[in-house]
Amino acid sequence: MATLPPGISSAEFETALGKFEEAVGEEWVFKSDEDVALYRDAYSPERDEPTERLASAAVAPVTVEQVQQIVRIANEHRIPLYPISTGKNLGYGGSAPILSGSVVVDLKRMNRILSVDEGRCSCVVEPGVSYFDLYDHIQQRGLKVWVDCPDPGWGSVVGNALDHGVGYTYGQYRDHFGSHCGMEVVLPNGEVMRTGMAALANDNQWADYKYGFGPYVAGLFGQANFGIVTKMGFWLLPEPEAYRRGMVYVPKRRDLIPLVDHVNYLENLGLIGQPGFRSPLGASRAREPELRALLEKPGGPTDEELDRFAESKGIPSWGVELQFYGPEKTIAGSWDYAKERIAASIPGATFEDGVAYRFPLTEAQKAEVQRVHRLVDVGVPNMSIFSIAGGRTEQNPDHADGGQFYFAPMIPRTGEAVLEAGRVLAEAYREAGLPYNDHFALPACWHYRAFIMITSLPVSRLDPEVNRRSRAAFEHIARVAAEHGWGEYRSPPFGVDLVMGAYSFNDHALRRFCETLKDAVDPNGIIAAGRGGIWPRHIRESNA
């Protein structure tokens, strides 16, 4: 074994592993180099460097009782644990720990779907249940419910929610942590706790009401290290009668500002799912040398110059794809309304009807969905994003040997903020020596009420220089973003302190409050050290 938990002797580690084996069975403790290597972060930007975050071993329990035993053994021997659900969070650490030497607690075997209730539109699942598993279960039982899926669909429903992951349908369901309801968690002392109505002696309202009575503690278990979540309830969407898409295009650069306001209005009223902003003008760059020249001139083009070019070619500056879910009559009415509202306010706005379906979809329709937009838009998990993104990124088109990690700051949900962030991030990327979609950068709209300017940085398995440059770029761009008041909602493992550092109000009062809680709940600091930027006392002190 190359990696040991910090401060633990090889002999003591062997003793602890022996106890893990007693708890879960010898075949479910992984300690050979080959086995442990499977837990490396496939997209680590620290690959093969001394800082690469490596597990010392892994243990795969199948019951809550086994998780409790593991936690008790870890306390006894001060073994740091790093729980993962399925470990598919590529770009954000995958199945590797944040603290090297941690023992990964791999929950993949805990994959029971405990309930799916069609009438109440909810489910309760274990961490090893993937979106594929849950979808298949629902299809097999013929239930008329949907799971809002992230992309790709092989990840854990529980793990994605705990990482504050996001999806594609209605805003309230896209917030996967917010649409969870009730959880079971093994605390750092080995006790099992349930939150909300799941804490009642009779758990038949597990997924009905999240707060229960008194303090609502579930937030402490997302992006955090206060326990190991072993079950979660979720609110599902009912299968709608129908779906339709509609495209809106606006001519001028600054039309983005009212366009965003209109889209916000539609989303805040629950009339649309995730909107998809586009720039036809930006997309035309490849075939328009005149536009490229304009973009490359010193100081860049003015808005008026871009507008003149766009008008001369009849290319809209911006567009947005809207998604409507519900009864056919309802969504036809909503699309009509969107057209009327936007046409009345943005001169030259144009509209285009998109695809429309009734559910359930035929196989031919599913193929059309996949061709025209995305299966996740209609609640079908899949892996097609890998064929799009793969290891290639705009910043690193040649490194198919690699992958990427994300720098994705949240910005205000306004057109002004998008234009400003595009400018600022382009400058920061230039300073970092990496390309960026200048002038036409658009936000991802996964989050319900905020925009994310998602950008990715390349990693390589072969060229450490690529990784060093990406890490340095991340640090530079994160600092620039923080200066503008933009924070991130997630972080690759090497960036947790930097990202948490931006949430600095009153000398990092939030982080210090979390540290107080952490020391109280996990005095030995055994659970997921570093996750969410929170470290146990002994590591904070040794780093001070």
Next chain:
Amino acid sequence: MATLPPGISSAEFETALGKFEEAVGEEWVFKSDEDVALYRDAYSPERDEPTERLASAAVAPVTVEQVQQIVRIANEHRIPLYPISTGKNLGYGGSAPILSGSVVVDLKRMNRILSVDEGRCSCVVEPGVSYFDLYDHIQQRGLKVWVDCPDPGWGSVVGNALDHGVGYTYGQYRDHFGSHCGMEVVLPNGEVMRTGMAALANDNQWADYKYGFGPYVAGLFGQANFGIVTKMGFWLLPEPEAYRRGMVYVPKRRDLIPLVDHVNYLENLGLIGQPGFRSPLGASRAREPELRALLEKPGGPTDEELDRFAESKGIPSWGVELQFYGPEKTIAGSWDYAKERIAASIPGATFEDGVAYRFPLTEAQKAEVQRVHRLVDVGVPNMSIFSIAGGRTEQNPDHADGGQFYFAPMIPRTGEAVLEAGRVLAEAYREAGLPYNDHFALPACWHYRAFIMITSLPVSRLDPEVNRRSRAAFEHIARVAAEHGWGEYRSPPFGVDLVMGAYSFNDHALRRFCETLKDAVDPNGIIAAGRGGIWPRHIRESNA
């Protein structure tokens, strides 16, 4: 001063009050009997008894810095504090503390509306801002946004959310805590902390994204005692184009089961606001002696007997009022769909169009709203509920001198659960010697995904026997409910331990976890002892 903080000498208390006066100004520390009496719970079921929960004094800061000073002084002298926003939470304790002798920290003077953003549909407010204040501010600025209001409208927007209060429009907005985004809180050590994006150095995304990065701690400040919340962001609704109501009636008793399923479907898809279940058959009791006879016969009527009676008179067993908000075309489509869907599944279902408006409302339309349904349905705060409920309750129609408190268990959102809960609660009420709406009890649908069987128990300012009976009834009925797995989401002060006691999974692991957090964050136990059923260590130990 009749009441002192427990274990504090009169001299030390005087010293602390002197320091409070230095902090906030003499006129904002209330210590005379007359002044302190204003903080009594107007609806206390312990009125004039030795257990009545009484403040020792009150202090009204106007800035966050003053709140910090108060907290620091309280720590120094071990003075228990009980923060209130506006203290209008009648039926759940009002402005009185849970622990007698606490100094009420009255935040009514902190009443700034820090922002209302129309495009992003959000606001940031202080605890002294009432629903009336916020509504008036929005009207004066002519902004096209709504606040989902509780009934009545004089309470605090912050206070209601922190109490897990609820409203009347769309499910996601009815959850007032869930639709908050970002808070500022004075911790028990006197430090100020902000959560989510509000913790960024630049707070221009305060109300855009609630989780920020890392552990999400905001849940610890609702129904709890981990700090004093001094600002909160909220998501508002955009003003919809139009509103319409539609009534659905179903003939048979067990039609309630599919009716609830259909209503759940509509709500889960975001097509309707709060539904209002009704029983025309139950309402006909007063004028139908034959029905009364049926209900009073030994063993009660069978479903078939009730159905025969209902059919003979042409009275529907159940009904539901649906509320649609949005573009006219959208909501017309949704109402059509609701009719088609329900008609296809429940034989004999009938439908009735209700009122319809476009916004903004004329004064004549507002009068119609108030006559036909409720102003809160269209986001207008008001006080009309007092003319309906006042101090009278079904259980105590004669005690206009009194008030009520609530016993309101959450039950699953199914028709079966409603019928069962009606039967079980009627039996429990009978055992407690109080009347109950047997056979036709229906849930309140404030919560998005769960039903509440809201019942109220009478209190009297004149007759302690009424209060004793109500307290005993609460204890009996809460025990019966807990046996059926039904917990409450809120509690009158005297019931917090009983209510929290039902959340008993694994020997009250949830409560014990909260106690661990409480001891770490508030070692002197000065903030809101007992709130949410969580007591500081010194009180737990002295009660043990």
